Amino acid sequence: xxxxxxxxxxxxxxxxxxxxxxxxxxxxxxxxxLTDAATVAALSSCGxxxxxxxxxxxxxxxxxxxxxxxxxxxxxAPALAQKVQAAMADTHxxxxxxxxxxxxxxxxxxxxxxxxxxxxxxxxxxxxxxxxRRTRLAQVAAAFWLEDAENAQIIxxxxxxxxxxxxxxxxxxxxxxxxxxxx
Amino acid sequence: xxxLKCPYCGVQACETELSPGYEAHLKxxxxxxxxxxxxxxxxxxxxxxxxxxxxxxHAYGCGKWFLAARCTTTLEVFGTYSAQTPAPPxxxxxxxxxxRPDWSPET
Ligand SMILES: [Zn+2]
Numbered sequence: 157x158x159x160x161x162x163x164x165x166x167x168x169x170x171x172x173x174x175x176x177x178x179x180x181x182x183x184x185x186x187x188x189x190l191t192d193a194a195t196v197a198a199l200s201s202c203g204x205x206x207x208x209x210x211x212x213x214x215x216x217x218x219x220x221x222x223x224x225x226x227x228x229x230x231x232x233a234p235a236l237a238q239k240v241q242a243a244m245a246d247t248h249x250x251x252x253x254x255x256x257x258x259x260x261x262x263x264x265x266x267x268x269x270x271x272x273x274x275x276x277x278x279x280x281x282x283x284x285x286x287x288x289r290r291t292r293l294a295q296v297a298a299a300f301w302l303e304d305a306e307n308a309q310i311i312x313x314x315x316x317x318x319x320x321x322x323x324x325x326x327x328x329x330x331x332x333x334x335x336x337x338x339x
Numbered sequence: 340x341x342x343l344k345c346p347y348c349g350v351q352a353c354e355t356e357l358s359p360g361y362e363a364h365l366k367x368x369x370x371x372x373x374x375x376x377x378x379x380x381x382x383x384x385x386x387x388x389x390x391x392x393x394x395x396x397h398a399y400g401c402g403k404w405f406l407a408a409r410c411t412t413t414l415e416v417f418g419t420y421s422a423q424t425p426a427p428p429x430x431x432x433x434x435x436x437x438x439r440p441d442w443s444p445e446t
Contacts, residue, residue: 209349220401221347277353290348292356292399 160230163259163317171328173265175321178309181260182233184226186240188249191221198243199224210287212301217288219299225311230255259317261310263324268308269337271328272300281337294323341409346419348401360394363406364426388412390435390442392427395419408435 164177188195190206199206206224207213217225228236233253241251263271269280276291276298283289283302290299293312296319300310312320341354350356362384368376391411396404406424408417408431417434420427427444435442 220403223401277355279351289350290400291350297399 160256163314164261164321167321169321169325169328171271171325171330172267172333173263173271173328175271175324175328176262176264177321178260178262180230181255181258182226182228182230182236183254183258183260183311184228184233184237184240185219185252185254186224186226186244186249187222187251188224188244188247189222190218190224192247194247195244195249198247198249199240201243202240204240210289212286212288217299217301219288219290225254225299257314258311259314259320261312261317261320261324263308263310263328264306265328266306266338267328267333268302268306270334271324272308273336274327274334275323276300293320296320341414341416343395343405343407343409343416344419345397345400345403346405346421347403348397350397350400352397352400356397356399358396358398360396360404363392363394390417390439394422410439 160180162177162180166177166179168174168176190196196206204216204226205213207216207218210218215227217227219225226236233255237251237253244251272278273280275294278289278291285302285304288299288301290297293310296312296316298310298312298320300308302308310320342351343357345352365380368380389410389412391409393407393409394404395407396402404422405419406422407419408427409415415438417438418431420431432444
C-alpha cells in the first residue's frame, strides 16, 4: 500500500490572502439522473439528500443535473462509495472514488473574493456562500465555493494543482489588491 | 463578450466558459443518403448574418450541451434552451420576433 500524499504536500503561500493546500480530502463522484425518483430514494437510503441546483450541503455538492460530488474524510471515501454503489445497484448510476484524481485548496482572508475574481469569469459580488461554481480558473477547469465571505475551497484536477496554486499565489500577491469588493 | 445562460445549471456563463458547437437543428444525412445530401449536411452552412441558432457546451461548468438563439452581428441573445429540442421552441421564436419584427423562421 502506497503512502497517500496530497499533491501540494502542504504548501502555504501568504499574500493579501492565504492560499493553502487543504490536504488529503475524500471525494466520491456520483453520476446518475438526479431528478429520477429511484436515484433520489437510493441516495436517501445512504443519508444523502440531493441539494438544490449548484448548492453544497453537508458535503454533498450538486455539480451537474447528473452529477454529485460527496466530500468527506480521505479515509472514509472508499467505504462511502461502496455503500452508495450498493444502494444504487438497481439504478443507472456510476459511483467512483476520485480523491486521488483531484486536489483541494483553500483561500483564506478578507481578499478571497478578489483573488478569485481575477482568475474566474464569475460574479463574485453576487455569489452566495454554499453555492458551488464550476468554472474556468485561469486556463483550467475548477470548482469552488465560498464558506463565508472570507473563506473559499477550490477543487481542481490533481494534475493541475501546482498550476492552480501558482496562479492563486500570483493573484494574491501583496500590493496587487484592486479593492473592488471593499469600496 | 458573449454571455449565455446555461439552461441546465442556470449559470450566466461567459464565452470563455463555453465551447462552440456551431449551427443547431441540422438534419442528419447518414449512410444511404445521396452524396449531395451528405455533402450539404457536412459542409454547407448558411453562415447567417443576423438571427442564428447554435449549439454550445458548458464545457468548464456543468458539461451539458444546450442551444441558443442569438444575433451574429450584435451578439444579442434571444434565449437559450435544452439540447433535447428538435426545433426552436415557441417562446424563443416569440422573443426573436419581438426584437426583429422582419425576421421569420426558415421553413
Ligand atoms: Zn451549465
